[in-house]
Amino acid sequence: MTEHDDGLEAAPASLQELIDNDLDGLLDAPEKPRKTTSADRLQRAFLEIVDFRRAQGRLPSSTTRDIAERRLGARLDGILADDAKLEELKPLDEFGMLEIEAAPSSLEDLLSEDLDDLLGDESGLLDVSDLPVRRSADAPESVAKREKAEDFDKFEHLFKAKHAELADGTYALARFPGVQSIEEGNFFVLNGVMLFIAEVGETTYREVGGKQEQKQRLRVIFENGTESRLYRQSLSIRLHEQDGLILARTGLDPNEILDGDAESGYVYVLQSLSDDPAVSGLKDLHKIGFSTTSVEQRVKNAEKSPTYLMAPVKILATYKLYNMRASWLEHLLHRVFAEVRLDITQIDRKGRDYDPSEWFVVPLPTINQAISMIMSGEITDYVFDRAQQRLVQRDG
Structure with missing residues (x-):
């Protein structure tokens, strides 16, 4: 069929002609998405700090009780301690957060910069000749x-x-x-x-x-x-x-550990399926732990490990965490419920004593509540009441 037969353009005579006529790029192979690199994650993580500085007008603190700010502050501390990261992130540092003032190269340089004569010592206060020699950290006195x-x-x-x-x-x-x-x-x-x-x-x-x-x-x-x-x-x-x-x-x-917004692990809650009366007779006995792999993989051979009371376990809850150390959340939960930690000694396959440290006698809803309060920062105002088996507000 020709163009004069029905008003349509003639079909391309060859594959090359078809490609040449593809003005809209319909035949172009779609670009593969670029794989996210560690450099991408580092830059994205630093830009979160930049956003905080822009919004708050100050640097984030690594010691505040606010979990989100503390995470950013710890991340900034880590960047400042790493020369390679400093060099890579300087182009993104619009507030000069990564600028570290160079130390004087000599005593003469230090004295020449003392424009206000702060080091002037007419009184002899800077004479250290009578001071004791600094002792090493492992000295008996220390x-x-x-x-x-x-x-x-x-x-x-x-x-x-x-x-x-x-x-x-x-x-x-x-x-x-x-x-x-x-x-x-x-x-x-x-x-x-x-x-x-x-x-x-x-x-x-x-x-x-x-x-x-x-x-x-x-x-x-x-x-x-x-x-x-x-x-x-x-x-x-x-x-x-x-x-x-x-x-x-x-x-x-x-x-x-603090690089980028990558998956950082899982916090999980387990129930023991042990037939040992010392274990099965305890109501609300739960293990609170963390894993960097899937929880299913982590507990695969539970019956062979004293950590899991030498018995199979049932997974009751799993929390996937991002940009937060799962071990940190696990440690806080252990502190909250320290009063009801299980006191029991297990014998491993080699006949050695082992004291499992992650089992607690506490209801699952209370564990879930504690995790939510830790994430929101409210946990600092609450303590676990053993008699009531729940979190209650601190006095005062």
Whole structure:
């Protein structure tokens, strides 16, 4: 059929003519979506901090009780401690948040910049010749400053659990990544002794060189039953100077925990299907744990593990988390329900004693309520009432 027969254009004589006449690009192969890279996630994560700075007129704090702001503040701390990230993100830094003032290269440079004669010393106040020499962090005088932890029984099971997880490969020791990793719930090893960050105190400020310097007092519990109240920065210095280690979940890079808006794991609630009367006779017995893999995969061989009371389990609830460490949420839940933690000793397949640390006698609705309150920040105003088996508002 020709154009003169019915008013239609003649069909293309060849495939090449068809391609040449495709003015609208109908034959173009669709572009494959570009795979999101770690650089993309890092940039997107930093832009959240930029949005916060634009909206609030200040930098986010890594120690506030507001969970969303604390996440951004911790992320900024991590970026500031990583030269590679600083270099990559500088083009996006419209507020100068990543600018770090260079230190004077010499004493002469420092003195030449002292325009207000702040270092003038007519009174001899800067004469340090009579001051004692700084002692190393592991000197006997420093160790003696630790005190006995009167409530160590509340933490002892945590150390046992972490040693077991190191033994079975769930956790591994990694090089200390920096001050940003010193957060409540994390474990470190200093001079061969494991320590636990039980509390990070409120941020206080002091002015140093015209700038506000943050300080946070910690409560650090050591596995030998002692505790210390040193500052966050002081612990960081000791971990750096003495090749300290962090306990990191196997397969995760401690430096990347706060990178981007990636899936960070699951918090789950389990019910034991054990026929042991000591277990089956307990109403509202639940395990609260977390996993970086699917919960189904995590509990696949529960009957072979003392962590799961050597019995199959039933998954009652699963919470998928993004941009938040699942271990952090798990730790807070354990603190809320510490009073009703199950006290039982299991025997593993090698005949060794094991004290499961993640089982609690608490109703499932109360666990769900606690998770919601942690996410909203309301949990700071509530405590668990054992008699009522529910969360109640704090007095005062």
